Amino acid sequence: MSWLSIVALAIQTAIGFQGASYALAASGLNLQFGYTGLSNFGHVGFLLVGAYGMGISADRGWSIWAGFALGIGAAIVLGLLLGIPTLRLRGDYLAIVTIAAAEILRLVANARPSEPLTGGSRGIGGLSGRLGFFEPNFIPEGRYGLGDSLVFNSRQLWSMLWTWGLVLLVTLLIRALVRSPFGRVLRSIREDEDAAKALGKNVVVFKLQSFVLGGTIGALAGAFIALDSGAVTPSRWIAPLTFALYTVVILGGAGTVWGPVAGAVVYWFVLDAVDGVLNNLWFDVSDTTSGAVRLALMGIGLMALMVFRPQGILGNKKEMLAGAR
């Protein structure tokens, strides 16, 4: 395999559905963490309820819209349930509660008694067919792209069209919000909650709104991951996914409008390029080794980023350094 095709494959992942779904999920986290300063360490829990919304809807013979409604509804309930008691407390409590809640959700979905609803450890399969996700696809069958490696089939393009489209919508929504007085209050909460209170802002309500909206965006990402892969299994929604999304947010620049998009694209490009290189060395590297090595390299890359560009790819260095004082 040539170096060019390694790069082409990495670009395919980065601008493909992987990049899009991570950008979407990270946008929600960016609103919570980057703009409001909320440490949501259980973002994957929101993705999970979005994905299972689709799965359960497919199982019951409901429509794709019911799947979205179920996922979003569950995300709002989850956001309120976690947010109302903990957002009154210091920030660390939210981190503890969210990471635990996400684990609980995954374990409950995985448990035997939940089988009638979630399919237990086997999960729910064949969803996109039952929900007809690809039915309205107007893109003709075929291969689209450049050369032999950077190509997408019509189904992939259909998923990308919806997910990137949603990323654009969500990013524009967040852009409008953060440029308004509403966004100014969110940033003031990130900087100093007491100051915001002393100026008459009901910080709990603002935090709750940011938390629930960010979680809902996460649920949408989860719903699309389920639709694209056609299956929901509990083992997918583990804490490292939350950490990967944090990496995306920090890589792109926490608290910047386009940061999650840049972060997701770069994240997947680096991860896949490293994978490609490791698989094409003059000696054999096993899959498990390359999987571990690429994450280790990502970690080193993130550390280097913190040293040389702490504000992330799109962040404002002056703003970042201001925060360090």
Add this chain to the structure above:
Amino acid sequence: MPADGPLADVAAEVGVAKPDPILVVDGVERRYGGLMAVDVEHLEVPRGVITALIGPNGAGKTTFFNLLCGFDRPDAGRWTFQGQEASGVKPHVLARRGMVRTFQLTKTLGRMTVLDNMLLAGKDQAGEAFWRALVPPTWRDQEAANLERAHDLLGRFKLDHLTDEYAAGLSGGQRKLLEMARALMAEPTLVMLDEPMAGVNPALTQSLLGHVTALRDEGMSVLFVEHDMDVIMTISDWVVCMAEGRVIAEGRPADIAGNDAVIEAYLGIDHGGTVTGEIR
């Protein structure tokens, strides 16, 4: 400046009634374990004047201050602000009613510009509601008016050359100024300043003093916690002295300077030269 107006006939006694008080406190207690940090039986804070809250370190001034603003909860007692119940009311609600505070350790919002710090404080902003935030025409006019007011205030506090700087880049003194300007932006009726002159150089202290007296001259009431006796004697119209959680004396600055209880409270604890130099 001795009060020659509304406080002229008020006796210098603890818990004395005042004409038209802005804040009335009754039986407020705050305990930390076995320690009674605050135990104020009755206190009326006069309207339209500068009231200083003094006392040696550990007298409970800041704790009392935090209670009044809703940042801490008392174990007992109640108080009213402008005749309305204020005990148990959330701090942001009190701020909206006009009781706006600053902090001993300045709380400027570092990763926001000086201008954003100011604009944040604007009162009743339509664009702070989630849905309206998405429809800029519903808040654009208000934002423009706030912008103008913010620029005026920044000019008055001589911060106009720093408008677009991040607040974290400001010096300690500039932050004090910004915090005071920001409090004014919130259109307060009672400004509560927690040690506004702490850690500020003498030149800036003078300028801060000017700003505090300007607040009174514009009709606002001021309650401030302060250590520096020079400052207190210069600008306050009424002085409340606390020691060990209780109000031990009240009066005009001249009354306080000669008050035995105050002298004892201060001299009983080593409190540096300023105090002993000033009370004669």
